Amino acid sequence: MRRNAVLLTILFAFAVTLISVTFVFWEFYKNNRAQYIDNIFNKYTVITQIYREHMMKHTSEAILEANLAVYGLSNIQGDAAVRAVFDKADILKRVGFQEVVRTMHFSNEAMHALDRVSDLRATMLESEGKIYFFLETPQGRFLLLDEQLRPYFPTHLLSAYLTIVFVIAWAVFIIWRRIRPLRILTKRVIRYAGGxxxxxxxxxxxxxxxxxxxxxxxxxxxxxxxxxxxxxxxxxxxxxxxxxxxxxxxxxxxxxxxxxxxxxxxxxxxxxxxxxxxxxxxxxxxxxGNKHIGTYRLVDLIDEAIDQSMLEPEMISVDVDSSERMACDFTMMATVIKNMIDNGVKYSPDKRVAISMEGKELVFENRGEKLRHPLRYYVEPFTKEHPARNSFGLGLYLVDAILHAHDLQLAYAYDEGVNRFYITAL
Structure with missing residues (x-):
């Protein structure tokens, strides 16, 4: 993931921008749709006015339908037809209100007005891409199809949204094209660092x-x-x-x-x-130095190191399973083991070194005094514990350099008169 941090950052910025733009346009869509529904819903006042005149003047059904047709309205008749519309309809808006109807009455004494209050409810529906008005009155229920109105569809808003998304995607593509050579360059640098x-x-x-x-x-x-x-x-x-x-x-x-x-x-x-x-x-x-890495048996590496040290076999005890293997440069790792053997024999009073395995760690043990300084002091060039002794002080320095080239390290422990040196993974 770290190698693709720049690309992931760009994709994250693109995702955040896209989500933000989508949210803004979604809010615009909801507001525009609500305004559109409010505007077309006002047509119910025309419908109620037509029905009120029809009821007051007792006009014929033909005149009623003609008045409705002027505003692009047609009456849906028949229970089956009405039920078919309602089964697939979505309610866009509904409102209840009261209508006051004034009638004039004559008597021998005088003429006076009588007001009647009626409860009405108007509902606007959308079904299969068409707009319907459903009016509920004390005189009955009426379902009208509006042939002039159409459901809200955000054509311009959708076009603007897709245009902005396309511009953002194009910008991300251009940026990706610009940084692609950087990724290629990074791979080449890694190859060069690998040799x-x-x-x-x-x-x-x-x-x-x-x-x-x-x-x-x-x-x-x-x-x-x-x-x-x-x-x-x-x-x-x-x-x-x-x-x-x-x-x-x-x-x-x-x-x-x-x-x-x-x-x-x-x-x-x-x-x-x-x-x-x-x-x-x-x-x-x-x-x-790691060009010739191979997998070798540890016992073969130890045998080669013993041959190079030219020491007597009884001075070195080996307790390593023959199946144990190590990925390394054979010559270099044999030199590491040889130097550890030489170092152990040189500074041990009994001139003996024991080589064994503890888990995945190769261990070199020899009796003697505890090191006076931390191990890092001895892996520096030309350092030695006893200046009077014949030593160039490069043994552990060479061991440390070769081990680090193999992603390994040297560790040290002291326990009851025994020095232990461990070759372990970094």
Whole structure:
């Protein structure tokens, strides 16, 4: 989700805008519909006036229908027809009121007026796309079809709503098209960070994303040039250093005195180991040391480490199931185990190291004093517990660099005279 945060933000803004616009238009729709119904409902006053004149003057049904037809009204007769309308009708508006009818009466003495109050109720219905008026009076009930009026339909409002939604959707599409190169650039950066140095960042265009991509492309070229130069430099340095060391070892063999001969051989051997360690540290810390990851049995890694340490087998005890496997670079992980073995033997009074498994953690145990400083102190280059001892202080530094290149880490615990070093996941 974090990788699509920008796109999700745009979609969220689009959703909020769409919901807001829809709500506003829905309110407009309800208000306009209510106003429209109120306006057309006023026609019931015309209907009541026609019926009142009909009742007062006792006109014929033909005249009544003719008067109604002038206003586009037709009387629905027959119970079946009326019931068919009501079965499918929706009530739009209903109102009850009283009508006062004044009649004149004559007598021998004088003429006087008589007012009669009648309760009426008018209802406006919508059925199958037509408008009906239902009038209830003391004289009877009447259902009239209005052929002039039509139900409310928000044509203009709907057109405006769809236009605005289209504009918003088009704007979101344009924004998505604009940021799409950014997503492509992000994927390329991830590939480059994963070790693909041949990925190309260059993009066409003059916008900010294209400018950023082109600057990254130039930076990529510069970094690749530096890496190639560094690799060439290291190869030359290794070659130039190993050649005199090899010559020195050959010359040391010509010394007559055994003590001096052993001393010089030990010095040249340590120099060669130091050069190899420097090369491995550089490879692990550069981020390009995990190209040869494979799955190997732990016992094979430990056997290779023991062979490299050139220690006596009885100095190392191994309690690891043969089915245990690890995804790693074989050479580098064997070097890690070899350095942990060397470190344990060097600082243990009984010169013994035990290797075992606790869950998914590889454990190295040796007897000795507790470390005087936190573990992070010893993973720095050229640090050591006992300065008088013969140590270049790169062992744990190399271990830490290789483990981090494999997304692993080194942990430490001390319990009753036993030092425990754990290789565990980050």
């Amino acid at each position: 693909d140095r041949d990925v190309v960042f260059e993009m066409r265009g003059g916008n900010e994303i294209a400018i950023l991509a082109n600057e990254l492309e130039q930076a990529r070229k510069n970094i690749n040039t530096l890496i190639e130069s560094r690799t060439l430099f290291l190869r030359n340095v290794m070659h130039e250093l190993k050649t005199p060391i090899a010559k020195g070892r050959i010359s040391a063999e010509l010394l007559a005195e055994p003590k001096q001969k052993a001393r010089f051989n030990n010095i040249f051997l340590r120099l060669e180991q130091l050069i190899n360690e420097f090369a491995m540290i550089e490879e692990a810390s550069s981020g390009f």
